[in-house]
Each structure stands twice: as structure tokens, then as C-alpha cells.
Amino acid sequence: MSTATGTSVGTGEAGAQPPRGTARKPATMAQALNRALRDALAEDADVHIFGEDVGALGGVFRVTDGLAAEFGEKRVTDTPLAEAGILGTAVGMAMYGLRPVVEMQFDAFAYPGFEQLISHISRMRNRTRGALPMPITVRVPYGGGIGGVEHHSDSSEAYYMATPGLHVVTPATVADAYGLLRHSIASDDPVIFLEPKRLYWGKDDWSADRPEAVPEVGRALVRRPGTSATLITYGPSLPVCLEAAEAAARDEGWDLEVVDLRSLVPFDEETVVASVRRTGRAVVVHESTGFAGPGAELAARVSERCFHHLEAPVLRVSGFDIPYPPPMLERHHLPDVDRVLDAVSRLQWESEWRSDRGEVR
Amino acid sequence: MSTATGTSVGTGEAGAQPPRGTARKPATMAQALNRALRDALAEDADVHIFGEDVGALGGVFRVTDGLAAEFGEKRVTDTPLAEAGILGTAVGMAMYGLRPVVEMQFDAFAYPGFEQLISHISRMRNRTRGALPMPITVRVPYGGGIGGVEHHSDSSEAYYMATPGLHVVTPATVADAYGLLRHSIASDDPVIFLEPKRLYWGKDDWSADRPEAVPEVGRALVRRPGTSATLITYGPSLPVCLEAAEAAARDEGWDLEVVDLRSLVPFDEETVVASVRRTGRAVVVHESTGFAGPGAELAARVSERCFHHLEAPVLRVSGFDIPYPPPMLERHHLPDVDRVLDAVSRLQWESEWRSDRGEVR
Amino acid sequence: MTVLEQSGAYHLAPPPAWRPRRDAAPLLPDREPYRLLGTGAELDDDLLRELYGQLVRGRRFNEQATALTKQGRLAVYPSSTGQEAAEVAAALALREQDWLFPSYRDTLAAVARGLDPVAVLSLLRGDWHSGYDPRETRVAPLSTPLATQLPHAVGLAHAARLKGDDVVALAMVGDGGTSEGDFHEALNFAAVWQAPVVFLVQNNGFAISVPLAKQTAAPTLAHKAVGYGMPGRLVDGNDAAAMHHVLTDSVERARRGEGPSLIEAVTYRVEAHTNADDATRYRDAAEVTAWREHDPVNLMERELRTRKLLDDAGVREAAEAAEHMARGLRERMNQDPDLNPADLFDHVFAKRTTQLQQQADQLRAELAASEAEHVRQDGKTGEDA
């Protein structure tokens, strides 16, 4: 598999192999998502897609392309332009047993629906002691790097992570785009499904007709094994981290492990902690703002759980603590390979690895 | 000063002394807030208060009691029932040079206004390169412990902290309630002013006519100096921490330092880091949920900045990662003295303090 | 504002997309609230008797719940005293398979629908956020965030229609709630989808302390319907017969696939907003007194007496039935509910996450430790005494 940036991405030790004899050819993440929606619609009559421009247009990113034509307007429906209305009616549809899959057109346009999301979607199951589960998938194209003008490049995962009752899922590979979206739609819990906009057109070899199985939501994957330090990342920053790892191996002799979280909630503490305990060093990488951003939880948790194994403080590489910049300045904001490598270089390499450190202290 | 729980709270080394000869008598936090609003209205004709029930009723917590009668309906205005409308019109009023002070009736009822808050209030100054500052104060009664039914006890500070462009302020004492609210209203930046509901009726000795000056927004205060470990907290959890510190001193011989952040944004890294470097141990305490909650940033930052000074991992004591419980179960959720002490006891006291540790490694 | 033909005029086709849309006139509400009581209209005797019984029980229920709140048995109670006609009619207008979407004030509508009152009071008692199974009862949880239940009702009604089921949703909201964006979005979705929903606004004059005049400048709240392309109906909300008639009419209209309606019930909140509120701060006692003259229970009693369907014995009988209900409620509410702290972790997700499992274990350990402590202390106290 190769990602948008041309770096090779393996499914890692936990990734299932594709079925034998299946033709794999280059496919974009957008195509895989489209296929996942199509297959979900075909397999389960309770799946309904609706949102702004998801019908004839196929969505502004064409992720729902052709679905209205194939399944009709009752299954794939253009709604009035109102995000709280979309999420609110999704609640009612889920109450009646349907499985709504809705699209927020861009990350920042999910904000009008936050009350429905926080006060109802995330809490209805709990409110009713399990009587009203909310099998709703909220697809949100997120992140920057596509030259979008204001409000088109937010990374809002911190809001979702801080809301108990929501799953927060984000694919970084074509196979995961398909597999995680299918898992999410099948889930009886509400899922915020974050689609990295700048990976929409990234290609991997992939079999649309027999998509390979991917591990369930809640499992992180080691995308590149390594021994020197762990890069903890997800979504749009995975290709950046993989590229950084290659550069580090080539130029500095550091062998970096790269962990792709795949879901921020549930959070796969086991995989992450095991990796950092092994390597003794960690950098959390994402493009969202840093202060109280998604990386705060990751860094705090790793710092606590791996305390006696850490050779250096857990560092965070992220966007700055600013509103997302205009297109002409966004490259300064987005963490790139250099910024990742710079953080890695600050991991106090002068002190040596002592595997027994925990015991010694 | 004594707080609701009866624990003595000093303003610490940075707190200004009250002016000589001023009568100090017991006052509640609600009274101090009311006085701050009154004095702000009296001093600056551009200050306008509006929101749901802030007029004749004086707000459901009586914080605006008497203000409409004193300043008239044009200065203190009941609005239609619509939080996005309240925040959105506040933006327009601020554009015209007014200084709106608005009330969200309860924390969870601020959610309908999140788009206005995130997409406009927090960004308008940046959007216009400083031409349109947003001197808006959004008062939000927050937190639980008052037996409120669903949606009446949320702690939503994580959302605000993750939004660049907002100040996030929260008083824990009567003097700070007055002083920080005055600072906030005078600020040219938008402030989310979080009022701990369960401290509204807590009393301190305080002089309404000559309120003592308090340090500016962005300064943390050491409320109790100590040497064994630092409790980092704010708002409703300050009294809990002070009580825990007294109990620890009495029962275990631990001398705990208690830092009251006063504002989560700006974050006073200097004061917090200095304290933890001194004590070598830290526990972050708040009642909001833990996962991706406010404490995540605090713990991550302290872990990084104090790495070589830490004798134990930074621990977090918080509410559980669940929707806020119903009144009859909330006591299980809220961090209490025992839960704080339990965390303190897990700070690996068996290892000894080595002030030279940073150098040794 | 039509411009007369003048010299220099030439023919200009209208804008191509322009086709005069649906006529607005039939969507406009009556000029006065619709009423049946006192008009001598032909009405079903049994229905009137049924409404009366429900009104008397409803009033008693409100009084009992308020009393229980004063005794600390409920965390809070927003009473619907004075609004019983709308509450009861909402319940009776629905068929078995229909859904009710109540707000926090509409405990009574759920109870009148036949739900266990103790289960309905769960939210306000504070033992859990909701106490009944919405799918079994076809009553959504009482909704606290204003107007947020309205899009739920639209989604559910739309889903039922997609599945070909005969289900109507009736959603209740207050006058204050009409100002929220969710009200607007819900009505718009309903009209565009022609979903089988009825929106019932109880205009009780106040949103806590804020009177209607500060809430809206609309001619009536029912006029809001026009902007969505649905009929608006204006009804005397204290006239249970009128409420029942208009609600049934709208519900059956929706059932026939003719789309949603908006009903404004003009009524009055006789008590304070909740037990925690002090209504003297914002309204005159005189206003309340005037409304007590237009009490829904009294209006129905008078109607029945006029129609010779009720005598003193009948009144006594109804009061006794209500008293019986109240006694049962009191007794059950005076028992402490069964609480299980593990519930806190079990319904956040379908399956506990690792973190939630850890936290559940932590709480269990804490509770065990504090129980042990109590036992120890009780032992001590015993010795000391």
C-alpha cells in the first residue's frame, strides 16, 4: 500500500491479509468510503444516508457519488440546510430502529449541531439505560492541507473526545477507510467518523470487490515497527509520521515505531503503552491545535502509564494554538516531517536506554 | 476567608491585602458576582447585560438580582429564549463597541450557541487582524453537586479550552468571583467565565464597598504552600483540595501545596511548573470527566516541563468518563477528599526525593 | 404594492423559476382561539366524561407531585397546573401506535397516556435520567434542552413512514421553546418531508420569568406555521374538548399523509415555573387570579353540569378516584428507589471500554472501603454509647 505521500503503509502485524486471488488495484480513500456506504446500503435496509448535497451531487467530496441513483431518494436523501436538524432527525430515526449515516459537509459546519450531539446522541443510550441505542454514524471531513478558506480546515476531534458516549474513529489508509466505516455503521454506538480531507485522493492498492478485513474499532495498529522511539498518530498525520520515520532511519539512524490509533475513542491504551514501554520515548503527532487538543490526553496517559520506562518527556507535535490559517499560510501551521524530526531530536538521546530503570528507582 | 466547606483559603503570596479600614463581612460568591456586575454597569456605559431571565427575575441563581431595576431594561435585558441568538447578537453589539455580558442559564444550555462561539466569538479578532476585538463575557454556571437533574451539572471547560481565541476563567473564592469578573468584563478578549454552581452560596469575609484587588487573569495562585506534592486545581474543586491537604497534613504528615489556576486560558505555566519542580509530585484535580478533559492538558504539560523533577507520574483525579449522573448518584461521580487522598497515596512515596536528579540522569 | 400599467410599459415574462407557490390563506390560523365548551356544539358525552375524569386526576397529580417535592422526594417539579386540558388531550388524541414527545413539563401527558407515574417521575426524582422504555411505551424521554425533542419527533415519524408504518408523532413544546433554532429546523424538515407530526405549543404566557411579549412579536405563535407551509391552528388551551378536537383532527390529518401541523394552545402557567421559582418577582397576582376563573377543570365541570352529565355525586366520585391515585403515588414515592452505582458505567456504550471498566472497579473499591469504614465507625459508636 502506498499513501498519498507515496510512503509505504503496511497494515502491521494485526492487519488481516487480503483474500487470495482478489484483484488489488489503486483506489482512493474517497472511492473506498463510497464503496463502504454502498455495501452498507445494500446489506442492511435500515441504513439511510442523508445530509446536505449527498444526493444527486454525491457530496462535495463525491463520497456519496452514485448512491442516490442506485438506492433512490428515500435511502439517500438531500436535506434542508440545517445541521442541528440533520442530527436531530437522525436521533428520531435511530429511535425508530434505523441506522442513519449523516454527513456534515465540513468540520466547522458540524458546530451548529453540537447540542444535539452532546445532549442527545451521546447520551440517549445512557439516559434510557440501554433502551434507545443510537446507531448513528456522523461522517465529518476534517483537517486541512487542501487550501480551504476559513471554516473549511478545522480539526475538531478534541470536542468529540471530550464527550462521553461518542466513538471517535479516523482512518488513515484506504483499507481502513472502507473497513472502519463498515464497522462504524454496524456499531450500535454513535460514531463520529472523521475523514482526513487531504487523504481523500490518496491511493493504495485495494480490492473493491473483496475488501480486506481490518481490525475492529478500538484497536491501534503499529504501522512501522521500530525500537528508538514511538510516534503516536492518526488520520492525516500518519503519512507525515511514516515519511519522518524513513528520513530518520536514513539520515540519523533512529528506528522509529509508528502507531496509528485508528480510533481516539475507544482508545487502545494497551498497544500504545506497550510500544512506548518498549522504545522508552514518544512523540504525539497531530495537526489539530495543541493546547487541550487530542494529544493532551495521549501525552498525559502515556506519561503516567509509562513513567518508569521513559527516557525523555513525551513531546507533542501539533498545529499551533491558533484559528486555522488561510490557505497561503497553512503550510506554516501544519506539522511536517521537519517538525516531527525536530521533536524526535529533542528526545534526550544523550541519556542511554536502561531497560531496568523502573526497578532501579 | 472561609469557603463553602469551611476550609480556610488565603489569597496566597500573590494576593493583594484588602484596603485598610474596610469592613469585611461574610458574603456569598453570588453576592460578589452581583456586585461586580453592578459596579461594571455603573462604571462603563458600554457594558450591557442580557440573557434569559436576567431581568426582573435576576437570573435563576439571582446573580443579576436588582440590576434591571437599577439600570433599566436597556442595560439589563431579558432576551428571547435562544442561546445562539444571544451569542450572535452579542457579536454584533461588540462590533459596534459595546461590552456585552451574557448569561447562559446552565452549562449544557450553552451548547446551542457553540457555532457562534467557536466560529465567530473566538475568531473575529483574528479574522480582522485586530480590527474587531470581541470584549464579550459569557457567564456560565457550571459543574455539579447541587442535585440538578440532567443537563444541569455539566463541566464543559474542555470544549472552551480547545478553542483558540477564548479566555477561560473560573473563580473559586468570593474575592476572585468579584475581581476576576471585573477583569473579564474589562478584557478586550472574549472570556468564558465559569461560575462553580456549588460555590454560589459559599461565604468568605469580603468587603463589598472596597473589594480587594486580585491578580490579573492568567495568574495562578498558591492557595496553600506545601512541600510534599502539588495539587493543581480550580473552581469547585479548590475547597475539596484544601480540605484534602488539611487531612493529609493531619493524618499522614504530607504537606501538600495547592495551586488554584483561576484561569485555564491563559494558563500560568510558570507558577504551576515552579511548584511541581519544587515538590516533585503532582495531582490534577477537577470534577469534569477525565478522558480528554481539562486535566489532560495540565498533566501532559506538567509531565513534559517537570520531567526531571518528578518522583512519580502526574496523576489525575476527576469525574468518571460518563454523562453527568442523576442527583441520587452524583456523589459517586464527584471527586471527594478520599479520592484525592487516595491519588496522593499512590505518588510512590517509597522512592526518595533527590533534588539533583535532573543532573544525575 | 402593485404597480399600475403605465405608458412605457412593455411585456416582461416573470422570472422563469417563479411559479406562484402553495396558497397561504388556508394555512393561517383563526383570529380567535378555537373553543367548544360553552358553544353548545355537539360533543360526545363519553369523551367529555373521560376528559373530566382525566382532568381531575391530572390536577390531583400535579398537587401531589408538588407536595412530594416540598418533602424532598423529587429534586424538582415543573407543574402543569392550569394546563391539564392540553396535557390530557395530547395523550388522548393519540392511538396506541403513535408516539408522544414530551418536554420536562409534560409528565402529566405521559401519565395520562397510561405510563407508570413513578417511572415517568424518574428524571425529576433524580434516580435516573428517564425511567421507562420509550419503545415499549411510545413515549420519548422527557426532554429538558428546549425544543431539541422536536427534530426527534420529525425523524421518528419520517422513519415510520419510510417503513410504511401507520405512526404519528405528537411533539410538545412551550412558548419559549419556539424561539430556539431547533424549533425552526424541526418544522422545516417536517414540512419538506411531509412527515406525520403534530407540533403542540403550549403558550402558557411565560418562559420562566419572560412574558410572551418579550419572546415574540408574531401575531400569534400559530402564524409561524405559514413560513413552513403547514397549517397553524389556534386553540383555547384550557378547553379540553377543543384541544381534543383540534389535536385529533391534526393527528388524523397527519395519518392520512397530509403532512404536519402546528397548534398553539393558549393557556396559563398557574404555578411558578418550578418549586424553585419565585413568580412574584415577575407577575401580578391579579393575572393569576383572572386565569383561575378560566380553569380547565372548572370549565369542564360546568360544561358537564350544563349538559346534565355530572352531579355532586359524580364530582365526589372523581375526586375520590384522584385521591386514590395520589395515595398510591405518595406511598410508592416515599420508598427510596433502588440505586445501583454500576449503572453509571453500563450504558455509556454498548460495551464498557477498558477505561470505564477501570473506573467501575475503582468505584467498587471505594464503596467497599467506605462501607468497611462505616462498619468500623458504627462499631466504635456502639462501644462509646
Add this chain to the structure above:
Amino acid sequence: MTVLEQSGAYHLAPPPAWRPRRDAAPLLPDREPYRLLGTGAELDDDLLRELYGQLVRGRRFNEQATALTKQGRLAVYPSSTGQEAAEVAAALALREQDWLFPSYRDTLAAVARGLDPVAVLSLLRGDWHSGYDPRETRVAPLSTPLATQLPHAVGLAHAARLKGDDVVALAMVGDGGTSEGDFHEALNFAAVWQAPVVFLVQNNGFAISVPLAKQTAAPTLAHKAVGYGMPGRLVDGNDAAAMHHVLTDSVERARRGEGPSLIEAVTYRVEAHTNADDATRYRDAAEVTAWREHDPVNLMERELRTRKLLDDAGVREAAEAAEHMARGLRERMNQDPDLNPADLFDHVFAKRTTQLQQQADQLRAELAASEAEHVRQDGKTGEDA
């Protein structure tokens, strides 16, 4: 739905709080879009000429901006081609001290108001989020989140009134934007406060791909006004004279303290939603062709010619003026804007926080390092070459 008096009827006073509210009839819009062109109405010659010149320049501006987008000089351009009449009339209806609240599509209204086009295009060019000083120009930043600018306009107009200033706010929104909760809340606040605001909805038939019929079931969008208690006006949005007349009328009404209005301009989005959109996916070319027959520039040209206010030379002259404007725009837009990365940190708060200062320092160091790297590499390349 009135019930006739029958035997058994008795007198029942109306519900006490009930007073028939404001009459709804005057709030209802005309049945057909209001028009002036082609009607032979008496109109001001200078105004017609002014409108014509602005329309021609506006059209040319749209074409030029679209061309610049194709050349990569703008990140995106949502063209108002076909909607120039509404854009231009909005600008001209305002006085100096009034405020305009445009949406992302309303670049032209700001330009017609006299703002520097390069500054107005800042958002769409991508050098910053907004390029002019709103207080100096009395034009709010182009708003992207739909309908969110409407409550801003209400707040500003209300604030001006509180201060006793003579200021009206004109807020622009699309047909799609009327479905958002913010539209509802803004109109309601405006009506309750009787704020001097005019809401102009450009109904251009589509919200990206979604046609009006899927957006609303209302008789017209102007009918939404009734539900707020303000007048709704329906206008042919391609008739610049009618637009100017109705807008001016509403603006002056607001100025006199008579409250807000809602205007629906019936028009059409001739181009795709933006350069990134493919309109063939959701509409027929025939529809577009039909609307081109109702083009706002052509309509005005025809009117002027009919009135003998324009000849071929005049048309040529207007085209040349427009071409001159376009050339200037092209030249200036072809120069790279001055960018300063430090701007990223300077306006988040009044004062940089410690953290922002650290981050600014970090970026400065990164940029210095990469510049050094470039110099090194350029040096090398120089040697290699």
C-alpha cells in the same frame, strides 16, 4: 373553523391573557414578485443609469474573478453572476453610516459599496480571512457559516439604536441559509427588539445542488416574515429598479424606527455554486438558458433603451469602464500578496500568551533554518550547474 351558536351555549369569557395580537394581513407578501422594469413606472433617470453602470461593472467583476480563480489566483470564487441586481441594489440602498453584512457570495455588494476589491477578495484569495477594516468600511467580514451573520446584524443595529445612532443594518443570506436555526433566532430577536435591520434573502434556486423545493415547503420565503411579526416582501431579484426600490423602502422604514423587514429576491445562480462545483450533476441546461433570458443586466439595458436613456455608445462606454476596472483588478491580483507568518500569532488575543510567544519563536526558528537550507542548496545547485 368557527362553531355556530347552538342551544346549550352559554357565555364564556375568552382566555384572560388573550388579546388579538397584531393583524397579520399587512405582513403578508405580494402574490407575485414585485417589479418595476417594463411597467412604465415613474423612475429616476440618474438612478437607472447608475444601476446600469454598476450592473455592467458587476458582471465584469464576476467574470474577472472567475478567470482569476481558473488561473489559481483565488482559492475559490462563488460567483454572483445573474444576481448582480440584488448585489448592487443592496449596496446602493444604504447610506454612508449604515452597515452591510454580506455572505461569502456577496463580494460584489461590498465592491459596489466602494470597497477595494482586492481587500474584499482576501478571504477567497486566501491571504487572510478578511481584508478590510469593518468599522472603517461598515461592511462586516464575508460570512461563510450560513446565516450566522444575521444575528450579528441584529446585535449591531440594536447597539446603534441603544446609543441613539442613525444606523441601519442590511444582512444578506441565501435561500439555503433560511433553513438554519440562526436565521430563525436572528429574525425573532430583530422583531422583538424592533431593531433597524433588513434581511435580504437571495433565493437563487439552489443551495449548492439542493433545489428550493427540497429546502422549504413555504408558499414563499417571504412568508416566513409573518411568523416573526415583520413584513415580508417578494421582489423580482433580477429587476434592479424593483430591488432598489423595495430595499430603500425597507431600509428607510427601519431607520424611522418601524422595525425590521424580510425581503425575498427571486433570482437565479447562473454559474455553478463555485468554480469547484459541477452544476450539470443536478440541473438542466435548459433551466439556465431560460434564466439567461431574464438577465438583470439585459433587463436594465432594455429598460434604458426603451426610455431613450442609453444608446450603443453608452453601452460601449459602460463596457469600457468595466474593462478598465477588470484590468486593474487583474494586475493587482497577479502580484503575490505580502505575507507575514507572524500574523498567525498576533491577533488570537489582544496580547500573545506565553504559549503563543513560544510557538511564534519556534516558527521563526524553523523558517530561518529552512531559509538557511535553501541558501545552502541554492549554492550547491549553483555550483552543480
